[in-house]
Amino acid sequence: MFAIRKLSQITKNCVIRLSSPRKESCLALQFLTSRSKHNGILKDDDLRDEEYENLSSEYLGLSSGGHNALVLQPYIKWGPDKKTNTTPELQLEEAVTLLKTLPNWSVVDKMCVSLMTLEKSKLLGIGNLESLKKRVRSNKVTAVFVSTDLLKPIQMQELEHALRVPVYDRYSIVVQIFRAHAKSQEAKLQVAIAEIPYMWTKLNLIKDNRTAQVGLVECRRKLLMGREAKLKNALKKLKAQRELLRSKRKTHKIPTVAVVGYTNAGKTSLIKALTGDKTLEPKNCLFATLDVTLHRGELPSRLKVLFVDTIGFIQDVPSTLIEPFIATLEDAINADVILHVNDATHPDRRAQMEHVDETIKSLIKDQPVINVANKIDLLKEDNPPVGMLGVSATQLTGIDILREQIDKELLKATGRSVIRMRVQAGSQAAAWLYKETAVTNVEADPKNAQ
Structure with a gap:
């Protein structure tokens, strides 16, 4: 027993390799990455309001x-x-x-x-x-x-x-794109909240018009106030639910890697390459992903990890448009490691990267950031941008090297270690190691087969 306690002290924060992962950890990963169809935050019927839809079509210029x-x-x-x-x-x-x-x-x-x-x-x-x-x-x-x-x-x-x-600005156009791409209840809720400030601006413009009907303006004001209150209450519930899931991940000590970047930089494609998740279907368009989703993966140290897919960033949009999505972006903000994906082929790559850097610096704490240049298979020259790790998510170029870099940063960030030790085969100590750690490799001592 003394030897096992001693090992427990040594290997408490270690990653050693486990040939068959712990059942508890696997179940936890499965639970924390599953998506509930009915999360109790807001039903689709709550978002549907014929009177509001007519008003939003008018104010947003929906066509x-x-x-x-x-x-x-x-x-x-x-x-x-x-x-x-x-x-x-x-x-x-x-x-x-x-x-x-x-x-x-x-x-x-x-x-x-x-x-x-x-x-x-x-x-x-x-x-x-x-x-x-x-x-x-x-x-x-x-x-x-x-x-x-x-x-x-x-x-x-x-x-x-x-x-x-009709005249549109980036706020009104991006809101319409969000509307078209929002599939889950969470995404629809956040898009609905993002519309409200724009709707108030339009209503105030009409209110300032001397020919406006006072009764009509007041009726619309009450409609917006009621909808805004309902949506903000639902957003509070969403934040609480997200916080609960984060606390469960901490309880199970499951490390997370947030994948962030400019819209259409290839974040989902990269997660698919890192995890081998065939259910992911990346799309070559702006704002294809509006939901923050979690995907199970395994690193070279056989450490189980969750990759967090996030909504893409874009320049020149008001903070009120992105603010509702902070509730789900907090999953990325609180990740152990940040993976910043940049489109190496984009002619405006520098401005895009600087915009994302500036944004995440104001959100994250002191987590390590790995800068990745994606789509290098489409570059005319062979070398990726200086200071970035070049990969191709579609051709799997550089993916193994990236996994090793994530592994290194994640072990350091979470206080884990990879160690090598001599343990007698079939002993209680060996059984404990297989149960409580990740055993990466087993070799017989050439001088002692036991």
């Missing part, structure tokens, strides 16, 4: 038939607000890709326009506005997408009056 859109990319010519890590042309291409994510929308024209500021009540000067009006008419444009985070109500009103077509 099932889509639009022939002109994409307008404003940018600051010089000064402290000028972006130096990207170009207007690259920003414009992202805006075009964003719009094409919506079903039935097409881009018939696009243009960049330089401005001194985005804060004026009239966004465009007379010359730029006239040029835009001509292009809208000549290309039979049915909507204009101004690629800035959030237009002021007076800016949108002025543009719609001059162009006589």
Whole structure:
């Protein structure tokens, strides 16, 4: 018994290899990665409200038939607000890709326009506005997408009056993409909450209109207040449920690796490559993943681990749009190791990486971050970006090396160790090791077969 207690002290935080994983740990992993169809947070019927749907269609400019859109990319010519890590042309291409994510929308024209500021009540000067009006008419444009985070109500009103077509900003477009991609109750709940600030902005614009009907405005105000209260209450329950699951993972001492990155960087593809989970179906589009999901994996040390898939980041959207998703992003914030995935082939890679770095630094604590350059099989040159581990999730290039790096960082972050010891075959000590640790390898002593 003394020898076993002694071993317990030595191997309490060790990872040794276990040829057949502990049943308890396997069951815990299975439970913590399972998805409940009825989580009791909010039912689909609670999200459906005909009166609200009519209002949101009006305020968000929802259109099932889509639009022939002109994409307008404003940018600051010089000064402290000028972006130096990207170009207007690259920003414009992202805006075009964003719009094409919506079903039935097409881009018939696009243009960049330089401005001194985005804060004026009239966004465009007379010359730029006239040029835009001509292009809208000549290309039979049915909507204009101004690629800035959030237009002021007076800016949108002025543009719609001059162009006589609906005008959208990034907030309204991203919300519509979220609506189209949200599948689970959790995702639908968070999207519903993300809509509310935009709805209030629209309602306040109508309220300030002297010709507005007071009774109608008051009725809509009560509708929004009631829906907002119900959704916030459901979000509190979601946070509590997520916290419970996190505490269970801590109880079972199951380490987690959060996979974060810019939207469409290949996070889901990388998790599939790391875990071999054939049920994962990555998609080549923006915001394909809105849910934070957990996936079981095993590292070279045979340590069981959970990989956390997260919603992708994107530049130039208001914090009120992303804030509701913090409830599920906390799973990533509290992970033991962060895996930052970057699309090595993207022309705007630098700006995307800096945006994600800046965002996660404000959220995470002091966890180690592994920077990964994905899609290196599509690079013209062989070398990945400096300071990053190059991989191809689809071709499995560099995946084994990445697993070893995750293993190393995770063992260090969780206080585990890999040790080598001599134990008598068939002894109580050997039985204890197989039961309580992960035994990676067993070799007979050449001088003593026992």
